[in-house]
Amino acid sequence: MYxxxxxxxxxxxxxxxxxxxxVQRRLDGALTEDEFKPLRLMNGVYLQLxxxxxxxxxxYGTLSSRQMRQLAxxxxxWDKGYGHFxxxxxxxxxxxxxxxxxxxxxxxxxxxxxxxQTSGNTIRNVTTDQFAGAAxxxxxxxxxxxxxxRQWSTDHPEFQFLPRKFKIAITGAxxxxxxxxxxxxxxxxIEHEGRxxxxxxxxxxxxxxxxxxxxxxxxxxxxxxxxxxxxxxxxYNLAGRRDNKYKARIKITVSAMGIDAFRAKVDEAFQxxxxxxxxxxxxxxxxxxxGFAPPQFLEKSQESYFDALDSDIxxxxxxxxNVSPHKxxxxxxxxxxxxGHGDTPGDATSDQMRTVADLAERFAHDELxxxxxxxxxxxxxxxxxxxxxxxxxxxxxxxTANIGLISDIIACPGMDYCALATARSIPIAQDIAxxxxxxEAEIGHxxxxxxxxxxxxxxxxxxxxxxxxxxxxxxxxxxxxxxGSAGNDASIGEKxxxxxxxxELMPALDRLIxxxxxxxxxxxxxxxxxxxxxxxxxxQEALYVxxxxx
Amino acid sequence: xxxxxxxxxxxxxxxxxxxxxxxxxxxxxxxxxxxxKVFNVIDEAEDELATLFSEAVVISxxxxxxxxxxxVTPRHYRETFRHKGPSNYFHGKQAVQDAEVAA
Numbered sequence: 001m002y003x004x005x006x007x008x009x010x011x012x013x014x015x016x017x018x019x020x021x022x023v024q025r026r027l028d029g030a031l032t033e034d035e036f037k038p039l040r041l042m043n044g045v046y047l048q049l050x051x052x053x054x055x056x057x058x059x060y061g062t063l064s065s066r067q068m069r070q071l072a073x074x075x076x077x078w079d080k081g082y083g084h085f086x087x088x089x090x091x092x093x094x095x096x097x098x099x100x101x102x103x104x105x106x107x108x109x110x111x112x113x114x115x116x117q118t119s120g121n122t123i124r125n126v127t128t129d130q131f132a133g134a135a136x137x138x139x140x141x142x143x144x145x146x147x148x149x150r151q152w153s154t155d156h157p158e159f160q161f162l163p164r165k166f167k168i169a170i171t172g173a174x175x176x177x178x179x180x181x182x183x184x185x186x187x188x189x190i191e192h193e194g195r196x197x198x199x200x201x202x203x204x205x206x207x208x209x210x211x212x213x214x215x216x217x218x219x220x221x222x223x224x225x226x227x228x229x230x231x232x233x234x235x236y237n238l239a240g241r242r243d244n245k246y247k248a249r250i251k252i253t254v255s256a257m258g259i260d261a262f263r264a265k266v267d268e269a270f271q272x273x274x275x276x277x278x279x280x281x282x283x284x285x286x287x288x289x290x291g292f293a294p295p296q297f298l299e300k301s302q303e304s305y306f307d308a309l310d311s312d313i314x315x316x317x318x319x320x321x322n323v324s325p326h327k328x329x330x331x332x333x334x335x336x337x338x339x340g341h342g343d344t345p346g347d348a349t350s351d352q353m354r355t356v357a358d359l360a361e362r363f364a365h366d367e368l369x370x371x372x373x374x375x376x377x378x379x380x381x382x383x384x385x386x387x388x389x390x391x392x393x394x395x396x397x398x399x400t401a402n403i404g405l406i407s408d409i410i411a412c413p414g415m416d417y418c419a420l421a422t423a424r425s426i427p428i429a430q431d432i433a434x435x436x437x438x439x440e441a442e443i444g445h446x447x448x449x450x451x452x453x454x455x456x457x458x459x460x461x462x463x464x465x466x467x468x469x470x471x472x473x474x475x476x477x478x479x480x481x482x483x484g485s486a487g488n489d490a491s492i493g494e495k496x497x498x499x500x501x502x503x504e505l506m507p508a509l510d511r512l513i514x515x516x517x518x519x520x521x522x523x524x525x526x527x528x529x530x531x532x533x534x535x536x537x538x539x540q541e542a543l544y545v546x547x548x549x550x
Numbered sequence: 551x552x553x554x555x556x557x558x559x560x561x562x563x564x565x566x567x568x569x570x571x572x573x574x575x576x577x578x579x580x581x582x583x584x585x586x587k588v589f590n591v592i593d594e595a596e597d598e599l600a601t602l603f604s605e606a607v608v609i610s611x612x613x614x615x616x617x618x619x620x621x622v623t624p625r626h627y628r629e630t631f632r633h634k635g636p637s638n639y640f641h642g643k644q645a646v647q648d649a650e651v652a653a
Contacts (some may be wrong), residue, residue: 027565027567033609033610047563047568047609048568048609049570049628049631050568050569050570050632050636050641050642051563051567051569051642052568053570080639080641095568095641096568097568099566100566344638344639348637415628415631416631416636417636424637425637426629426636426637430638471628474625474626474627475627476627550568
C-alpha cells in the first residue's frame with residue numbers, strides 16, 4: 001500500500017484545520033450557507049434528507065486493517081454504528097452532525113485518510129479492480145498508477161473548477177471489473193512489445209445521458225500517462241459546457257465534438273504539455289511502486305482446506321461463489337458479501353468492520369479492498385486459511401455465498417437517504433434478495449443494479465437487469481432496462497416500457513425470471529447470454545403480459 | 551415542475567444536526583410536523599420563506615405540501631420519509647418518536 005509521506009500528512013492536517021475554521025465561521029454566522037456550502041462539499045460534507053452525510057475517500061478501494069478499525073470507531077462515536085460502502089469504492093456516514101465533522105476529519109487524518117475531492121467539480125477518487133495486484137488475469141498492478149493520479153489530481157489548481165465532476169477508472173486485468181468504459185476516462189493497462197502501455201477510453205458515463213466510452217488511444221506509453229491525462233483534462237476544461245450542468249460532462253463534449261476532433265485537440269495539447277513533464281512524475285511513480293510490492297506469500301499445508309471443501313457444504317458453496325483465483329497458486333481473493341438476504345447493500349456495522357479488519361490483519365497481509373459492487377475483499381489469502389475466515393465471517397453474518405447472483409445487487413441509497421432521489425432503492429433490493437434467496441443458485445449469474453434517480457449512482461444502465469426508481473405523479477415507479485453489461489462488452493440496457501409501481505414490480509420480475517428459466521438453452525447459459533441470443537422481445541413480452549391480456 | 555399547492559408548511563434542516571425541522575406559529579423551528587404552522591395561502595408562505603434567507607439556524611428551507619385534516623400529514627412520499635426516517639433502519643424521527651412514547 002501507499003504510505004503517507006510527511007507532505008501528505010501536513011497537507012491533510014492543514015485542510016482539516018482550514019475546514020474547522022470554516023465550520024466555526026458558519027456557526028458564528030460569519031459565513032452564509034451559500035458561502036459555506038462549496039467549502040463543506042470540498043470536504044465531503046453533503047446535506048441529505050434526514051441529516052448531513054460525510055463521504056470519505058477510500059483511494060482505489062484500498063484499506064488497511066487500521067484504517068477499517070478507524071472507520072468503525074467513527075461509526076460508533078459520531079454516527080449510528082454502521083457505514084455504507086458505495087459504488088465509487090468510498091464509504092458514507094449518514095448521520096454526522098455538522099459540528100462533529102472537523103473531529104471526524106481529524107480522526108481520519110490520524111490514519112492517513114480524508115474526504116477531499118469526494119464532491120465538487122473535481123477529479124474524484126480513482127477507482128479500480130478490487131482484485132488489483134492479486135488477480136490471475138492481470139497484466140500489471142493498476143494501483144501505483146491510480147496513486148500517481150491521486151497525487152497529481154489532489155488540489156491540482158487547474159482542475160478544481162472543472163465544468164463538472166470527473167471520474168477515472170483503471171484496470172490492469174484482462175477482464176474489466178472496474179467498469180472503465182462507464183467513466184469519464186477509462187484506462188486499461190496492456191502489454192505491448194514487452195512494455196506497459198494504456199488503452200485510453202474517454203467520454204463514458206451513466207446518469208441521464210448514458211454513453212459507453214470510446215477509444216481515444218490504443219497504446220499510450222505508460223510514461224506519458226500524466227501529460228496525456230493533463231491534455232485530456234485541459235481540452236475538456238476549455239471546451240466543456242458550463243452553461244448547462246446537464247450537458248457539462250465530458251461525454252457530452254466528446255459526443256458533440258466527435259471522437260476524431262476531440263482526439264486531435266488532445267494530441268495538440270499533449271504536444272505542448274509533454275515537455276513540461278521532465279521525469280519527476282516517473283520518479284514519483286517509481287517510489288510509489290515500491291509500496292505496492294506483492295506481499296511475502298506463505299506456503300501452508302492445504303489439508304484442512306480440502307477437508308473443509310469435502311465436509312462442509314456451506315464452505316464449499318462460499319468458495320465456489322465468493323473466492324477468486326489469485327496469481328499465486330496457493331492463494332485466493334475472498335469477497336465478503338455485504339448483501340446478506342434482506343440486508344442493505346453495501347452496509348457494514350462497526351462490529352463487522354472490526355472483525356473484518358482482524359481477518360485482514362491475521363490472514364490477508366493487512367489489506368482490504370472495497371469493490372464497486374459494494375462488497376469487501378480480502379485480496380491475498382492463503383487457501384489454507386479460507387476455512388477459518390469462513391467460520392469467522394459466518395459468526396458475524398457475513399458469509400453469504402452470493403457473489404454474482406441475483407441478490408448481489410448494487411443499490412444506491414435512494415430516497416431513504418439521498419436528497420436527489422426520486423424513489424427508494426434499498427427496500428427494492430431487500431425484497432428481491434429475500435424473494436429469490438432459495439432460487440438464486442438455480443437462476444445463476446445475474447446482475448441487478450438499482451438507482452433511485454436518473455443520476456444512476458446504482459449503475460442501472462449497465463445491469464443485466466436495471467431498475468430505475470422514478471416519481472410518477474407522486475407515486476414511486478420503477479422502470480426496467482435489460483441487456484446492459486458492465487464488463488468487457490460494456491453496453492447500455494434497453495428500456496423495456498412503462499414503469500411498474502411497487503406492488504407490480506415483484507410479479508413482473510417473477511415473470512421475467514420464469515421466462516429466462518424457460519428460454520435458456522441450458523443451466524450454464526446465464527441471463528445476459530440468453531438476452532443476447534434472443535434479444536429483449538421475449539422478456540419484454542413476459543414483463544408486460546398483463547398489459548397485453550387487459 | 552407543477553406549482554406547489556396549499557396547504558403547505560415550511561420545512562428545513564437544522565444547521566447543527568441536519569435534522570428535519572418545521573417552522574411553527576411562534577416562528578421557532580420544531581422537529582415535530584404536528585407543531586408546524588400550516589399556510590393555507592401560498593403567497594403568505596412564500597413571503598415567510600423569503601424572510602428566512604438570512605436564517606442562521608437552519609438550511610435548505612422550502613415549502614412542502616401537506617394535508618391538514620385531523621392531523622397534518624405530508625402529501626408527497628419524500629416528505630413522509632423526511633418526517634419518519636429511512637425504511638431500512640429504525641433511525642431518524644421514528645426512533646425518537648418511539649423513544650418518547652416508551653418514556
